[in-house]
Amino acid sequence: MKQKKDKLCWCGSGEPYKKCHWLFDQRLEAYRKDGYVIPTHKMIKNQKDIDGIKAAAVINNGLLDLVENNIKAGMSTEEIDDMCAKFLEEHDAHSADFHYEGYPKRICTAVNDVICHGIPRKDVILKDGDIINVDVTTEYKGYYADASRMFMIGEVSDNARKLVEVTKECLEEAIKIIVPWETRVSDFGKVIERIAHKNGFSVVEEYCGHGVGFKMHEDPYILHYDEHIDRELIVPGMVFTIEPMINEGKKGIRFKPGDTWTSYTVDGKLSAQWEHTIVINYDESVEIVSA
Numbered sequence: 318m319k320q321k322k323d324k325l326c327w328c329g330s331g332e333p334y335k336k337c338h339w340l341f342d343q344r345l346e347a348y349r350k351d352g353y354v355i356p357t358h359k360m361i362k363n364q365k366d367i368d369g370i371k372a373a374a375v376i377n378n379g380l381l382d383l384v385e386n387n388i389k390a391g392m393s394t395e396e397i398d399d400m401c402a403k404f405l406e407e408h409d410a411h412s413a414d415f416h417y418e419g420y421p422k423r424i425c426t427a428v429n430d431v432i433c434h435g436i437p438r439k440d441v442i443l444k445d446g447d448i449i450n451v452d453v454t455t456e457y458k459g460y461y462a463d464a465s466r467m468f469m470i471g472e473v474s475d476n477a478r479k480l481v482e483v484t485k486e487c488l489e490e491a492i493k494i495i496v497p498w499e500t501r502v503s504d505f506g507k508v509i510e511r512i513a514h515k516n517g518f519s520v521v522e523e524y525c526g527h528g529v530g531f532k533m534h535e536d537p538y539i540l541h542y543d544e545h546i547d548r549e550l551i552v553p554g555m556v557f558t559i560e561p562m563i564n565e566g567k568k569g570i571r572f573k574p575g576d577t578w579t580s581y582t583v584d585g586k587l588s589a590q591w592e593h594t595i596v597i598n599y600d601e602s603v604e605i606v607s608a
Contacts, residue, residue, distance in 0.1 A: 328363040328554075337363075344498075345552070353550045354501070360537060361554035362530055366460070367596055370530045370556055374462035374594055374607035376410045377455040381466050381608075384453075388468050390445050394426040398437035401453060413454035413461055413533040420578060425452040425465075432521055432562050432570055432580040432588040445471030448481055450590045454533050463529050463558050464607040465592040476565065477587055483516045484563040484589040487541075491559050492593065495551055497601045502537050502557075503548040509561045510542045519568035521588070523580070526558040529594055553599045560592030 320327055326337035338361075345355045362370065383404050384397060402423050405412055412423035420436075427435040427450040428443070435441075443449065452465035467481045490512060491505040505526070513520050520542045528535030537549045541561040566586035573581065582588050594607035 326363075327358050328361060330363040330365065341553075348498070348550055354548055356537065356549045356552060356555060360528055360535070360549070361552070362556055363554070364599060366530060367554070367556065367598070369458060369460035370462055370594070370596065371606050373410070373455050373457035373460040374464075376405070376408050376457050377453055377462040377464055377594075377607045379408070380404050380453050380455060381451065381464060384451050385466065385468065388443070388449070388451075388470070390443050390447075390470050392443050393439050394428065394435070394437040394441040394443070394449075395422075395439045397426060397451065398422045398424050405455065408457075410455050410457040413456045413463075414452075417533065423453075426450070427452070427588065427590065429587055430582045430585050432564070432582060433524055433590060434578045434580060436576070436578055443470050446473050446477070447471075448473055448477050448587060448589060452590070452592065454529075456533075459531075461529050461531070461533050462594050462607040463533060463592065464594055465560065465590055466608075467589050467591060479516070480518060480563065480565050480587055480589045483512065483518060484561060485591045487512045487561045487563060488559055488591045488593060491561070492595060492603065492605065495595070495597070495603045497551055497553055497597050497603070500551045501547055501549060502539050502551065503544050503546060505559055506540045506542045506544055513561070513563050519564045519566065521562035521564060521568055521570065523570050524560075524562055526560045526592075528555070528557045530556045551597060553597050553601055555597045556594065558592055558594050560590060562588060562590040564588045 322335035454463040526539030566584040569583040
């Protein structure tokens with residue numbers, strides 16, 4: 318973290334280090350000496366970058382609103398993807414998922430026992446009683462925002478509704494504990510695991526939240542269960558997702574032959590997920606920018 322005070326700040330703001338992040342770094346160093354794991358400079362965005370992420374988040378939210386206003390029984394998951402592709406084109410934005418490591422579609426759709434990364438298809442038709450997660454990541458002018466929502470199609474079972482609601486509670490309660498310069502990345506999993514287990518559900522351990530902004534996936538990686546270790550301190554300038562995936566039954570995952578993307582529950586029971594992009598502003602406020 319050593320840098321001369323008269324040089325331009327490492328954050329890319331164009332401001333002298335002394336006027337920008339010098340005091341910030343002194344505070345980080347004090348926490349490091351006290352035994353905290355502190356975030357790297359790569360995890361910190363400047364104000365211009367935060368504004369760019371928020372602009373991408375506006376489009377990402379609009380995309381999810383579009384889905385919410387149109388999703389219904391009888392619709393194929395590929396129709397949802399096509400609708401999202403048109404929306405992104407109209408807003409001069411792009412899907413971060415499209416062609417990411419070969420992924421063939423613009424969004425992910427997880428129906429019932431699909432945990433995540435479900436590929437939209439013509440032959441997957443939504444029906445009354447289904448639950449579905451729609452996960453979208455928008456790139457706009459070089460910045461990224463990521464979020465997902467659960468949708469309940471028609472009349473769903475009591476347990477399906479409970480799973481969807483408890484998963485959202487896991488996310489919301491995790492966000493509530495954020496206090497900059499106090500909360501650690503590893504604290505979220507403790508909250509999520511406690512709520513899920515209290516309600517008789519399990520937490521998927523193979524996937525995690527993550528930093529976001531310059532790319533779809535960045536450090537820090539945020540696990541949704543109790544790691545029993547202390548990880549990075551949450552500080553202003555950090556942007557990340559929390560996205561718990563909660564299973565009705567066992568916590569494990571499985572794949573089907575020929576599809577290395579779509580993960581399913583091992584017992585065929587339901588799974589749910591909610592995801593928000595969260596910004597820790599420089600005034601130390603916590604802001605959900607995409608949800």
